[in-house]
Structures are given as C-alpha cells and as structure tokens.
Amino acid sequence: xxxxxxxxxxxxxxxxxxxxxxxxxxxxxxxxxxxxxxxxxxxxxxxxxxxxxxxxxxxxxxxxxxxxxxxxxxxxxxxxxxxxxxxxxxxxxxxxxxxxxxxxxxxxxxxxxxxxxxxxxxxxxxxxxxxxxxxxxxxxxxxxxxxxxxxxxxxxxxxxxxxxxxxxxxxxxxxxxxxxxxxxxxxxxxxxxxxxxxxxxxxxxx
Numbered sequence: 001x002x003x004x005x006x007x008x009x010x011x012x013x014x015x016x017x018x019x020x021x022x023x024x025x026x027x028x029x030x031x032x033x034x035x036x037x038x039x040x041x042x043x044x045x046x047x048x049x050x051x052x053x054x055x056x057x058x059x060x061x062x063x064x065x066x067x068x069x070x071x072x073x074x075x076x077x078x079x080x081x082x083x084x085x086x087x088x089x090x091x092x093x094x095x096x097x098x099x100x101x102x103x104x105x106x107x108x109x110x111x112x113x114x115x116x117x118x119x120x121x122x123x124x125x126x127x128x129x130x131x132x133x134x135x136x137x138x139x140x141x142x143x144x145x146x147x148x149x150x151x152x153x154x155x156x157x158x159x160x161x162x163x164x165x166x167x168x169x170x171x172x173x174x175x176x177x178x179x180x181x182x183x184x185x186x187x188x189x190x191x192x193x194x195x196x197x198x199x200x201x202x203x204x205x206x
Contacts, residue, residue, distance in 0.1 A: 022058050023178040024108070024152050026140055029053025029129075034141075038156070038168040039073045045145035049156060049169070052131040055110075055140055055176075057102035062181035065100075065108065069093040070146050070154065070173040076116035078159050078172040082109055089172050099181065112138055112172065114159040131167075136160075139169045151175040 029052035034041045041047075057063060067082060072089035079088040083098035100109060111125040114136055124136045131137050139156040146154060153176040156169035 023063060023180055024142060024176070025056050025058040026050045026053040026142060027056050027105070029140070035168045038170045040071045040146075040170050040173060043071070043147050044141060044154065045148075046141050049139040049141040049154075051139050052129060052137070053140055054127050054129050055108045055153060055155070057104060057106050057108060059180065060102065060104045062099060062101050064097055064179045064181055066095055066097045066177040066179075067110075068095040068151075068175040068177070070175045071170070072172045074114075074116075074159055074171040076114045076159050076171070078112065078114045078116075078157060080155070080157070080172060080174050081111050081113070087174065108176075110155075112136060112155075112157045112159075114157075114171075116159050137169075146173070146175055149175070152178040 029050040031048050032051045033047055034044065034049055065082070067080065067085075067087060069087045069089075072078065074089055077088055077090050079086050079092075082096075083100065085096040085098065086092055087094070087096070098109070102108070107127045109126070111123060113123040116122065117136065121135060124130075124138060129137055137158050139158075141154045141156070143150075143152060144154060145151065155174040155176065157172040157174075158167060158169040159171040
C-alpha cells in the first residue's frame with residue numbers, strides 16, 4: 001500500500017511541476033536593470049526586466065492564466081485587459097482568469113491602456129509593444145516574485161509615453177500565473193497507471 005501511495009504521489013508531483021515550469025517566454029526586447037526610480041523595485045525578486053519584448057506561450061496546449069493586480073503609481077486611470085475582463089488601478093483590482101489554447105510561440109492575449117493620452121496613443125497590445133517617445137509600453141520579468149509570492153511573469157506598464165517619459169514602468173504592475181490544463185488523454189493514462197499499480201499490488205497480496 002505504501003508503494004502505491006508513494007507512486008501516486010510521485011506521479012501527481014511530476015505533473016504539477018510540468019504544469020508550472022516554463023510556460024511563458026519573451027520574444028524580442030532587451031534585458032535591462034530595473035531603474036532606481038521604479039517605486040516597486042525593492043519588492044520584485046529580480047533586478048532586471050525585459051524592455052520592449054512581447055509575451056508568448058512556451059508550449060502548445062491549453063493554458064489557464066490568472067492575472068493579479070500588484071501595485072500602481074499613477075495619476076491616471078490605467079487598465080489591463082485580457083479575454084474581455086480587466087483590472088484597473090481605481091475600481092477593478094480583483095484578479096481574474098482566462099483560459100485559451102496556445103501554440104508554442106503564440107502571443108498571450110492582453111493589452112494595457114490609459115486615460116492619460118489621446119486615443120491614438122493610449123493603448124499597447126501584446127505583440128505591438130514598442131519602447132519609444134510618444135507611446136505607452138510595458139516591460140516583462142519572467143519567473144520571479146513580488147513581495148515573496150511567485151509569478152510566471154510580472155508586467156510593468158508605463159503610461160506616459162511622452163517627451164517627459166520617465167521609462168520606469170511602475171504605473172501598473174500585473175502578476176501572471178500560468179497553469180497548463182492537462183489533456184484528458186494524459187489524465188486518463190495517469191489514472192490507468194495508478195489503477196494498474198493497485199491491481200498488481202492486490203494480486204501480489206493474494
């Protein structure tokens with residue numbers, strides 16, 4: 001019985017590790033030191049983020065993504081949106097989840113917007129993230145923590161985008177947790193394997 005329990009626990013632990021390891025990656029951009037004028041630098045478990053890249057799926061399959069409001073330093077209303085749901089820095093701070101099917105290398109569905117700028121310049125979508133004067137943008141840190149809580153990615157939004165842009169990307173921080181939804185066939189095979197171990201053990205005892 002101990003063997004069965006140990007084997008089942010090992011299988012479940014292995015599947016859990018697979019579900020959380022390396023599900024997101026960054027395309028493009030440059031790794032830079034998080035600037036000292038970023039108000040939340042001391043809470044983030046890394047000293048660097050990616051400047052100008054875009055967030056992609058790192059495996060093919062169904063992902064459930066949970067988006068969490070972490071922090072904001074802004075005089076504007078800044079909004080994060082994915083899959084029709086949103087978080088902003090004023091009235092909508094509750095986390096939400098989005099599940100979608102992704103191919104390896106496909107873009108994660110999200111965008112940021114602000115009421116600070118005119119409509120022509122106030123939105124950035126993942127896939128069109130560009131660092132420069134006159135545009136809003138976001139930075140990304142993968143596999144890090146915020147106040148000791150682990151995230152697969154942290155997104156740092158910059159809402160100014162103008163000539164006086166401070167480029168410190170601390171106007172809205174979103175933590176992303178990713179879980180790969182197990183395929184039904186893989187789950188069935190795992191259960192059959194456990195059932196087989198149970199049956200073999202019972203035959204041995206008899």
